[in-house]
Amino acid sequence: MYSTTTGLQNLTREFGTSRPLFEDDKTIFYRKPACSPDTSFVVRMDWAGLKSLPGVVPIGMPGGILLAKDGRAIDETEVPNIEWKRYQQRLAASGTDPSPTQPAATALPVPDYFTNIFYDYYPVVGISYEQAVAFCSWRGRVISKMVNRGKPGSTDSLAADHMLVECRLPTEAEWQQAALAKRDLPHGTRCPEVAVEVNPEAAGYLKQRSGSPVFEPLIRADIRAYNRTRPTRSPISCDQPGPYFLRLVTPAYVYSGLPNDYQLLNLLGNVAEMVQERGYALGGxxxxxxxxxxVTSRSAYIGPSPTVGFRCMTRATYPNRR
Known part of the structure; x- marks a missing residue:
């Protein structure tokens, strides 16, 4: 029961045997692409060289996957609602008023998107650029405090063993690196569409996600009929042709779809993502x-929106080591 963005133990018991939800990751199954993989830019996840770089910590931070040998890591997923709620809980516990962090009610895809636990692991939206920046900054501070706790002398910011964890929005260049833009393929892969199978037992879940008025037994029958056609579909959460029960009225589960070669999820689609350069969001x-x-999609971003979220970059260093 720990936060995936800070590694801190949760302040409340959020998950019990009474949690009445169908498991998000058992809803839609995307098969491994059968087409030949791209080889123009091979991602090598060998970070042994980090140990030879002065001051760099050769490990990722909570929620992040290493992106570069200077220790920069990017979040595996977009920051979900549940982690924003935990952020608010931590602020309240420290005596800070969390109300300025509340998503804008008028910028949510459905009215209960932030409050309903059904959407806990869907990306947080309806927030401003400033709110996202403040979250990243807070996250770096609390992780720094946690990793330095109990280490002799490390709480002294000038000590050799003091670890500094910085957290921020990615730059456009970093985001495009993570999205494999260097391959010069629109979706970073030659396989933008793959075989898909939908779990009939997820009929109730998909009814709520799609906003469908159809009764569950009929949805279940329609899912079975759909599977018999051996369908293919893009694993990117976007507006695409398909059956009514796969319609998206909100963003989707942050761990849905297929990871790219960095093992990152939903860089494309789901929500467009803020970057340090203000005024636009990337990825559709x-x-x-x-x-x-x-990988080159841009959309204008001037304030809270139901289609815009974010993920963070983190980097841990020993700034006082030479």
Whole structure:
């Protein structure tokens, strides 16, 4: 029961035997692509060289996957609602008023998107650029405090063993690196569409996710009929043709789809993602067609939106070591 963004133990017991939800990751199954993989830019996840770089910590921080040999890591997923709620809980526990962090009610895809536990592991949206920056900054501070706790002398910011964890929005260049833009393929892969199978037992879950008025038994029958056609579909959460029960009225589960070669999820589609460069977000969203969910897609961003979220970059260093 720990936060995936800070590694801190949760302040409340959020998950018990009474949690009445179908498991998100047992809803839709995407098969491994059968097409030949791209070889123009091979991702090598060998970070042994980090140990030879002065001051760099050769490990990722909570929620992050190492992206570069200077220790920069990017979040595996977009920051979900549950982690934003934990952020608010931590602020309240420290005596800070969390109300300025509340997502804008008018910028949510459905009214209960932030409050309903059904959407806990869906990306947080309806927040401003400033709120996202503040979250990243807070996250770096609390991780730094945690990793330095109990280490002799490390709480002294000038000590050799003091570890500094910095957390921020990615730059556009970092985001495009993570999305494999260097391959010069619109979706970072030659396989933007794969075989898919939908779990009939997820009929109730998909009814709520799609906002469908159809009764569960009929949805279940329609799912079985759909599976018999051996369908293919893009694993990118976007506006694409398909059956009514796969319609997206909100972003999707942050761990859905297929990971890219960095093992990162939903860089394309789901929600467009903020970067340090203000005024736009990258990657397209669940409301955009597949053609607008590419490694070079940009959308204007001027304030809280139901289609825009974010993920953070983290980097841990020993700034006082030479």
């Amino acid at each position: 969203s669940y409301r955009d067609p597949l053609t607008a969910c590419t």
